[in-house]
Amino acid sequence: MAEFSQAAIIGVSLGAQYALLALGFTLIFGILGVVNFAHGGFYMLGGYVAYSCVAYAGLPYPLAVLVAVIATGALGWIFELYLLERMVDDHLATLMLTLGLYLVMSTGLLTIFGPLSMEFAFPVKGAMHLGPIYVPRENLIVLAICLTTIAALWLVLYRTDLGRGLRALADDRAIAMAQGLRPKLLFPLAFAIATALAGLTGALVTPILSLSPGVGDPVLATSFLTVILGGLGSLEGAALAAFVVGVVEAFSSVYFGGSIGALVLFVLVLLLLVFRPTGLLGRTVRGA
C-alpha cells in the first residue's frame, strides 16, 4: 500500500512537469503547425540560465527562474520572428530549422558550460514523511508552480482576446487572418509562450534532478509521447495525457522495473492508437 501511494505521488509530480512541457509543445504545433525539435533545448537553456543567474550573478533562485523564463521566451520570439516565420507554411522546413537550432543550442551550452553536471540545488530541501510515505518539499513547490502555470495558461487561452486569437489561428489559419488576426504578431508570441514554458520547466526541474548537456533529449521524447496520447493540437488532451504518462510511468516502473516500465508506456500508446487513432481528446488532424 505504501508503494502504491508513493507511486501515485511520484506520478502526479511527474505529470505536472510533463504537462508544462507538453502544453508548450502542443501550443506550437497547434498554432504554427511546427513540430518543435528544439523543445528540449529550451528546457536545457532554462536550466542553464537559471543556474548562471544563481551561480554568477548571485540572484535569488525565484528571480533566476524569472530571468530564465524571460530569456527562453525572448529567444523563442526571435527564432520564430526571424527564421521560422520565413517558411512557416513548409512543415518539413520548419522541422529542420528547429532541429538545426537544437543542435546549435546544445553545442553552444556544451562549449560554454562544459560536459559535467552543474552544482545547482533547489533552495528548499528535505521531505515530509508520513509513515512509510514521503513527499519531497521541492516537488510540492514545483507541483504548485506547475499547476498555477497551467491554470494561468488556461485563463490566457480561454478568457482573453489573445487566447481567442491564438486558438482561432490554430483552428483555421487562413480564415483567422481574413478576420484580421495578425499572425506576424501572434505567431512569435505563441512560440515565445511555449518556449518560456519549456524554460520554466527547465529552471524548476533541473535543480531537482540534474543539469548537463543532454538533459534535453528525453524531454523531446516525453513530449512526443504525451502529445500522441493526448491528441495533436488539443491542449486539454495534452494536459490530461501528461498526467496519464506520469502516473503510468511511475506505476509501471515501480511494479515492473525501469526498462519494462518504459515498454508498458509505449504499448499503452499503441493500444490507444488502435482504438482511438486521434488520441484521447484529439480531433481530425491537419496535413503536414
Next chain:
Amino acid sequence: MLLQIEDLWVRYGGITALSGISIDVPEGETVLLVGANGAGKSSTINAIIGLVPTAKGRIVFGGTDLTHIPCERRARLGIGFSPEGRRVFPTMTVTDNVLSGAFGLGRKRQMEALDWLRSAFPLLVDRATQPAGQLSGGQQQIVALARAMASFPKLLLMDEPFLGLAPVWIKQISDAILQLRARGTTVLMTEQMARPALKLATSGYVMRGGEVRRSGPVDTIRDLALADEYL
C-alpha cells in the same frame, strides 16, 4: 464608390480563374455575384480579402489600393468576411467565434458587438458555450455571419451564405442581411441559388468562366441569373 475592382486577373498555377473583371460596389448597397460553380465568384471574394494574390489589376477599397496590403490588414480596414463553407473555428465556443471577429477592438466595443448580434440572432445566446463545430450547417452560417459582423465592417463579403441550407435558415439569414442593410452596411455576396439572393440585392453581376457576362440593377440581370441556376 466603396469598392472598385478594375481589370482583375487571378491565376492558380496555370489555370486562369478570373480574366479581367471589373466590379463596382456603391456604398450602402447590396451587390450580388451570381453564376454557376467555377464561374469565378469565390475567386473574386478571396482576391478582395487577400486569400489569393492578384495577378493583374486593382482593388480599391474606400480610396485605398489593397493590392499590396496583406490579408490581415485588409480586415482591419473595415472588411468583414463570411467565407464559403462557413469555416467557423470548430473547437471554439460560439461566443468565442463571434468575439474573434472583433479581435483587438477593446472590451467595450466587443461587448457592444456581442449584445447587438445576440439580439439579432437568439441562437448565439442559446448555444453560447457550445463548440461551433458541433452546430448544424445553418447554425454555423449564422455564427460565421455574426463573426464577420462583429467588427462593425463597412463592407461585408459573404461567399455562398445559403449553400446547402434548409429554407428555414435561408429565411433567417435573409432577414439578417436585410437588417444589416438597414444599418447602412454595404454587402457584396455571391450565390449559386439566385432566387432568394435576388430578393436581397440591389444590383448584380452574372459571371461565367471567370468573366462578367452582364451587370446592372437586379431586374436587368434576373433572367440570365435564373437561367444559370438551372443549368
Next chain:
Amino acid sequence: MRHLLLAVAAIMLPATAFAQSCELKIGAMGPMSGGGAQWGLSMKSAAELAAAEVNQQGGVKIDGKTCKVAVVSYDSKYTPDGAAAGANALAGQDIHLIIGPVGSVENAAVKPVAARNGELAWNAAYATNAQEPKYPLMFQVSPPPAIWADLVIKRAMKTFPMKSVAIVVPNDQTGTDVASVDGAAYKANGVAATSEFYQRGTTNFAPIITRVLATHPDAVDTASSAPGDAGVIVKQLRLAGFTGPIGRVGGPGTAEILRVSGGMDVLKDFYWYEAVPTDDPKVQAIDDEYRKLLGHDPVGGTTFWSYLPGARMTMKALQTAGTNDADKVAAVLRTMPVEDPNIGKGYWTGKKYFGIQQTLFFPFGIGIIKDGKNLGVERQEAQPE
C-alpha cells in the same frame, strides 16, 4: 549569415591549411557531444598532454625525421557508427595511433574496423568482450571491474558491514555487464545482490528508487551509471529516507555525483572505485603540468588521469619503434614495463579474463566517505596477474 559562413570556414581551415613538412598526427576519439562528452574531452586532454610533453623534448624521430606530434580529435557521438566512421576518418589522415574510444558501445564497432585499417586503439570499456585475442591492436588503459571489484567490495565492507545490496544501472551494454560482474563479486563476499535496470534517458529516478527500497537493501550500488544519473539517484535515495551506504563499484565521477546530489551531507556514507589514486599529490600535479604546457585547464578528472599513462606509453613506444606502423608500435608496447612518472608502477593484465595481456593495471584508489566526512582515496597497489 555571411559571418556565420566565415566562422564555419575559419574552424575548418586548420585541419587542412598547415600541412607542415613533418607532423605526426595521433587521434583522440570519443564522445565529445551529448551525455558522454566528458569522457571524450578528457581523453583528448590526455592525448594533448602526452603530445605536448614529447614536443617539448623536440618531438619524435620517425623514419629518420624529427616530427612534432599533433592531436586530431573525432567526435564518435557514443555510437558504433560514429566510432567506426571515426576510425576510418582517422586512418584516412594516416593516423594509426588512437587514444580512445571509451565505451563498450564504440569499442565493439572500432575493433574490426581498426584491425582492417591497422590502427592501434586504447579503450576503457567494461564489456566482458572488450578485449579479444583476435584483435591484437586493441589496448586497455584500465582493467574492467572483474579485476578490482572484489578488492573494492572487501574494503567497503570493513567500513560498512552489509548483508544485501541493490545494484542500479542503465539497461545498456556496460550497465548489464557491470551489474553481473559486481553482483558476482558481492555474492562471493556473502552479500546478497539484486540488479535494477533503468531505461537510458531516465531523468527522474523516484519510481526506480521506490522499487529498490521496497526490497530493503543494506546498501545501494550505482555501479556504472553516468555520474549525472548517479547524482540524482543519491539525492532521491536520501530524500526517500534511505540511510545506508551508497556505493559506486564502477566508473569514475564521484566529484560530479557530489555536486549533483547536493554535497557531503547528502552523500553521507559512500564508497567508490577510482581508476587512479586521485588524492595522490603526484597525480594531481598532472593538471599543473597540463596548464604549464598548454596554457589552459584540462578537461580533467579521473578519465583524464587514467588515459594519460596509456597515451604517454604510446608516445614512448612510437619513439622506440621509430615508425608510425601500428603493428610495430604495438609490438614495442607489449614489451614495455608498465610505469608512469605520476601514477607509479603497474603491470600488464587481462590474460586470464580476456585471453590477451594488453590491459594496463596501475595503482588505483578506493574512496570512502563516512558520516559526511571524506576519508580520502586510499591508494591500492596493482597486483601482477
Next chain:
Amino acid sequence: MRRNLLGWADLIALLVLAAGFFVPMLTHSVLVYSILNQVFTGVIAAESVWIMLRMNLLSFATPTFMAIGGYTVAIAGEYNVTDAFLMTAASFILPALVAIPLGALVLRLRGTYFVLVTFVLSQIMQLVLFETPSLTGGSNGIAGVPPVTLFGTEMGTNRQVLEFACGLAMLATLITGLLTRWFRQHFAAIEENEILAESLGLVVWRYKAMGFVVAAGISGLAGYSLVNMLLTAHPSSFDSGTAVDFIAYTIIGGRVSILGPVLGTGALVYATNLFGTHGQYAQGLYGVLILVVVLVARGGIVGTVAALWRRRTS
C-alpha cells in the same frame, strides 16, 4: 500513353551511384572508402524516407525496419548463412512483412501525427532489442558478423565491402525508381490532396500501404548494408535519432526528385566526416549547415540547382 519504367532522374541517380564501382581503381584511401560506404548506406535509408515523402508522409520508422533487416543478416550470420542474394532478399522481405500489420496501424494517421507515431515506433524497437537478448544479443548486440559471400566467394576486403554496398544502393535506387515512377500519378494525387484523391475514386490506402511496405523493405536493405560495413549489429546503430539524419539527407538534398536523397546524403555524410574531426563542435556545425541550407537553399540542393538552371535558360 506509354509509361516509362524509369525517368531521367532515376537514371542519373543510378549512374552517380555506379561511379562507386570505379572509385577503387582511383584510390585506396580508407577515408574515401569509409565515406562512400556511409553514403551508400545513407542513400538507401534516405530513399525509404523519400518514398514516404512522395505521399506527404514524413516517416521516422526507417531505423525500425533497418534494425529488422540488419539483425536478420546478423542472426543468419551466426548460422553461417551469408549468401548475398539470399540475404538481400531476406533483409528486404522480412521488414516488408512486418510493415504490413504496422502499416495497418499507423497509416490511418496523417501529417504530424504520423511523424510522432513513427518516432515512437523506432523507440519501441530499441526496447524490443534490449529485451530480447537471446535472439538479438540484447544490449551487447551481435558482434563479429561474417562478411557476405557472393557465389561462394567471401567479400571481406575494404574494396569488396564498398562494391557490395554500392550494389545494394543501386538495387534500392532501382526499386525506388520503379515504384515511384509506376505509381507516379497516384502518389502525386495523394501528395497534392489526399481527401480529393479519395473522393475521385483513388483507393488511397492501397497505394499508401504499398509505399510503406516497399519503403520498409528498402530500409531493411540499408540495415543490411550498415551491418555488413560495421560487421556488428548493435541497438544504438538503429537509434530513433538516426532517423533524423536520414530525413535531413532527404530534405537537404531536395524532396522533388530521387536525386535529392542521393546528393543530400553525399553532401551531409561528407560534412559529418569533415566536422567529426572538430570534436565537440561537430554537432553544432551540422546544425548550422542545416539552418543555412534550409534558409538559403529552399527546395534543397536539387531544387536550388533546378531553379538556377531555369533562371539561366529562361
